[in-house]
Amino acid sequence: MLSGFGHQALISITSHLIFIALAWWALGAINYERLLRGNHVFQARVLYVLLSIVIGSTVSNFFLDYLLWSQQLPLILQLIYKN
Known part of the structure; x- marks a missing residue:
């Protein structure tokens, strides 16, 4: 049972890193230089990193939830057809 948690943790970490990188x-396709003030390069980079983390984590959570639900769906169907 504990090894299942290890696999789930590894899948979650990998998924988050992949979607944050994506x-x-x-x-990178957005021309954000016109939206930001001049001489605020460091703040712009921090914002860029934070946006990447927020978007990547949100998409990863959706992906992981979808994966979990798809694994649980056969169990629900078994309960329905047993009764």
Whole structure:
């Protein structure tokens, strides 16, 4: 049972890192320089990192929830058809 938690943790960490990297890559398509004030390069980079984390984590949580629900669906169907 504990090894299942280890696998789930590894899948969750990997999923979050992949989707954060994907969000980082996708945000590169936005020309955000016109929206930010001049001489605030460090603040712009921090905002860029934070946006990548927020978007990537949100998408990863959706993906992990969907994965969990799809694994639980056969159990619900078994309960319905047993009765």
